[in-house]
Amino acid sequence: MSKLRVAVLGAKGRIGSEAVRAVEAADDMELVAALGRGDTLETLTETGAQAVVELTTPASVMENLEFCVGHGIHAVVGTTGWTDERLAQLNTWLSGSPETGVLIAPNFSIGAVLTMKFAEQAARYFESVEVIELHHPNKADAPSGTATRTAQLIAAAREKAGVAPQPDATATALDGARGADVDGVPVHSVRLRGLLAHQEVLLGGEGETLTLRHDSLHHSSFMPGILLGTRRVVTTPGLTFGLEHFLDLN
Numbered sequence: 284m285s286k287l288r289v290a291v292l293g294a295k296g297r298i299g300s301e302a303v304r305a306v307e308a309a310d311d312m313e314l315v316a317a318l319g320r321g322d323t324l325e326t327l328t329e330t331g332a333q334a335v336v337e338l339t340t341p342a343s344v345m346e347n348l349e350f351c352v353g354h355g356i357h358a359v360v361g362t363t364g365w366t367d368e369r370l371a372q373l374n375t376w377l378s379g380s381p382e383t384g385v386l387i388a389p390n391f392s393i394g395a396v397l398t399m400k401f402a403e404q405a406a407r408y409f410e411s412v413e414v415i416e417l418h419h420p421n422k423a424d425a426p427s428g429t430a431t432r433t434a435q436l437i438a439a440a441r442e443k444a445g446v447a448p449q450p451d452a453t454a455t456a457l458d459g460a461r462g463a464d465v466d467g468v469p470v471h472s473v474r475l476r477g478l479l480a481h482q483e484v485l486l487g488g489e490g491e492t493l494t495l496r497h498d499s500l501h502h503s504s505f506m507p508g509i510l511l512g513t514r515r516v517v518t519t520p521g522l523t524f525g526l527e528h529f530l531d532l533n
């Protein structure tokens with residue numbers, strides 16, 4: 284069987300360099316390009332890349348995806364910074380290339396995806412919920428894409444269940460003391476040397492609390508998800524948001 288021809292964008296970065304090694308080690312894939320900043324995207328067509336793993340920066344990802352989708356190259360995207368406007372733009376590009384698949388995964392770690400799903404399930408049973416994400420200090424964005432997605436899922440589940448806004452009697456606060464407000468869910472960002480990528484979802488009800496915690500201890504934690512996403516995206520046209528859609532969860 285012929286191998287899937289895969290390219291990595293952001294190949295010199297923290298996660299991109301790990302992805303290069305993971306693709307090289309996968310029996311069913313061939314790494315045809317490993318591109319960094321300044322490298323030409325034409326390399327993707329010249330090398331016949333069928334799928335791209337996009338791990339760059341929010342400032343670069345849209346230009347890269349416009350090229351990939353425009354050339355019918357499937358994409359697996361870990362880069363953060365997704366807004367409704369960006370998703371609409373991407374869908375417009377995809378409508379002009381209906382056989383192309385794009386997976387955007389706020390987090391490729393299976394444990395992190397499950398944490399999001401568990402938080403979504405638990406959200407309607409508790410009065411209060413707050414998210415704390417903790418990352419290495421070189422991370423460019425806050426809150427993390429994972430925390431933003433987690434808060435959005437929680438908020439949607441609570442709205443669907445008709446849960447009242449959570450209690451919070453704060454009358455005065457220093458700017459930022461109560462975190463960022465993501466759809467009504469407070470999200471707190473910690474940046475600390477020694478950490479990689481961690482998240483806690485704190486849920487509180489009458490006389491009890493539930494804490495969901497996930498820790499990515501090494502960039503290898505993201506690789507099974509990247510490889511799974513790459514294998515699946517080539518047969519899944521259109522936009523898929525979240526690795527959970529490829530995990531056969533019910």
Ligand SMILES: NC(=O)C1=CN([C@@H]2O[C@H](COP(=O)(O)OP(=O)(O)OC[C@H]3O[C@@H](n4cnc5c(N)ncnc54)[C@H](OP(=O)(O)O)[C@@H]3O)[C@@H](O)[C@H]2O)C=CC1
Pocket residue numbers: 292293294295296297298299318319320321322338339340341343347360361362363364388389390391392428505
């Ligand atoms: N979904 C997930 O599971 C995960 C997502 N991420 C996300 O992935 C992104 C990258 O993270 P991380 O590796 O830590 O960041 P890094 O800064 O270490 O890596 C990004 C790399 O992309 C390069 N780059 C920038 N623009 C381009 C471009 N146009 N073409 C090719 N390469 C480019 C950068 O080059 P230069 O240094 O010259 O700027 C850098 O080498 C972030 O958005 C992060 O949040 C990270 C981990 C897991």
Ligand SMILES: O=C(O)C1=N[C@H](C(=O)O)C[C@H](O)C1
Pocket residue numbers: 363389390391418422423426427428429430479480481
């Ligand atoms: O920048 C990182 O490191 C990570 N970014 C992603 C995010 O913002 O959620 C995924 C993971 O948390 C690691």
